[in-house]
Amino acid sequence: MKFLLLQVCLLSICCHCFAQLPAPNYDENSIPPYTLPDPLLSKNGKKITSVKQWETGQRPYIRQLFEEHVYGKIPGKIKGQHFKLTETDSNALGGKAIRKQVNIYFTGSESGPYMKLILYLPKTGKKVPVFAGLNFKGNQTIDTDDGIAMARYWKNASTDIANADDSRGIRMERWPLEKIIGRGYGLATAHYYELEPDHKDGWKEGIRTTLKDALGIAADEWTAIGAWSWGLSRIQDYLETDTRIDASKTILIGHSRLGKTALWAGANDTRFAKVIANESGEGGAALSRRWYGETIAHLNTNFPHWFNGKYKTYNNNAAALPVDQHMLLALIAPRPLYVASAQEDQWADPRGEYLSAKHALPVYLLYKLPVTGLETMPGINQPVGKTVRYHIRDGKHDVTAYDWEQFLNFADETK
Ligand code: GTR
Numbered sequence: 183m184k185f186l187l188l189q190v191c192l193l194s195i196c197c198h199c200f201a202q203l204p205a206p207n208y209d210e211n212s213i214p215p216y217t218l219p220d221p222l223l224s225k226n227g228k229k230i231t232s233v234k235q236w237e238t239g240q241r242p243y244i245r246q247l248f249e250e251h252v253y254g255k256i257p258g259k260i261k262g263q264h265f266k267l268t269e270t271d272s273n274a275l276g277g278k279a280i281r282k283q284v285n286i287y288f289t290g291s292e293s294g295p296y297m298k299l300i301l302y303l304p305k306t307g308k309k310v311p312v313f314a315g316l317n318f319k320g321n322q323t324i325d326t327d328d329g330i331a332m333a334r335y336w337k338n339a340s341t342d343i344a345n346a347d348d349s350r351g352i353r354m355e356r357w358p359l360e361k362i363i364g365r366g367y368g369l370a371t372a373h374y375y376e377l378e379p380d381h382k383d384g385w386k387e388g389i390r391t392t393l394k395d396a397l398g399i400a401a402d403e404w405t406a407i408g409a410w411s412w413g414l415s416r417i418q419d420y421l422e423t424d425t426r427i428d429a430s431k432t433i434l435i436g437h438s439r440l441g442k443t444a445l446w447a448g449a450n451d452t453r454f455a456k457v458i459a460n461e462s463g464e465g466g467a468a469l470s471r472r473w474y475g476e477t478i479a480h481l482n483t484n485f486p487h488w489f490n491g492k493y494k495t496y497n498n499n500a501a502a503l504p505v506d507q508h509m510l511l512a513l514i515a516p517r518p519l520y521v522a523s524a525q526e527d528q529w530a531d532p533r534g535e536y537l538s539a540k541h542a543l544p545v546y547l548l549y550k551l552p553v554t555g556l557e558t559m560p561g562i563n564q565p566v567g568k569t570v571r572y573h574i575r576d577g578k579h580d581v582t583a584y585d586w587e588q589f590l591n592f593a594d595e596t597k
Pocket of ligand 1: 437438439440462463464476
């Protein structure tokens, strides 16, 4: 009898597990039919037909739905925030660039929380547009130069390096500085851990705790993705003060979880002129209602700190969400948007990322912007689309030279 009870118990625990976390689906033919919410249908069932209706009513309403059901709140900046230039190297990258390192102090105090920003600029007389994005493993990983200040969290949850110096330059391929500079752009980046360490208890050390009183927001009212997004806006605050930079043209870029972050930051902060989400997947560009690859339940189980409490109620029930991710992409309109996928990154559902971009187009069309090219999903390595661009390249989940080549072309072509 006892044995039987134990078996029943184990079975129900297992069923519970499966109910929480189904195996990912990778079969197009097994995707149950779904209906996407219409970004242009108002709360009262009225069709939105003008930019004015979109900007004054529908856009704020949809942004608010994402805040409430998915990513949590986004506070503003703190009075007293200030910047301290800690280094200028006029001969960085073998003389090709200017490098600046800046501490962004989030409050009036230098003993309060801050973030280390690194900035590379071409040596031109003119103001330049800058690519801005967070990095995964610290500023010292984007170049081997030992003048780069070491990240405070160099040994983070996703870093298996034995000592700090071994991490120098390990992510150079993801940040092709010479190429970016050579094309006339700057690059600004900071380590995302400085805002909130990326694990379920990271909020206790991160700004959701350390800035709780200064921001007037409780830790559980927002999320790790919210905290990282907030940090991107603080980078933009700095860029606006630098006379060598054209901060009206900042191109926000993020990969994977930081691609989700870039989209949420771009949706909240319209100072970002363009947004690039590379392989941002579930909870990023990919449609949640399409049962393919990672699901909401996977996200919430593996990364409970990324999204808010309400989002957990949609585990295995994406149809109940009042939004889907094409509506997040629509919040970027009318600004140029790039959604990028990789063929071997099926976990992120490339087709779901493409469809999401396509279904955001009705909002771009309100602005009468050119949006052709996304009618059908393109083949491998064939970027398509004008204001909203999409590619799926060959290879795995990563940021490659191919991706950057397309992003730079996109930045040039969508001035
Ligand atoms: C994965 C996660 C994805 C994506 C990725 C990343 O484990 O399931 O949603 O964000 O991490 O950030 O590299």
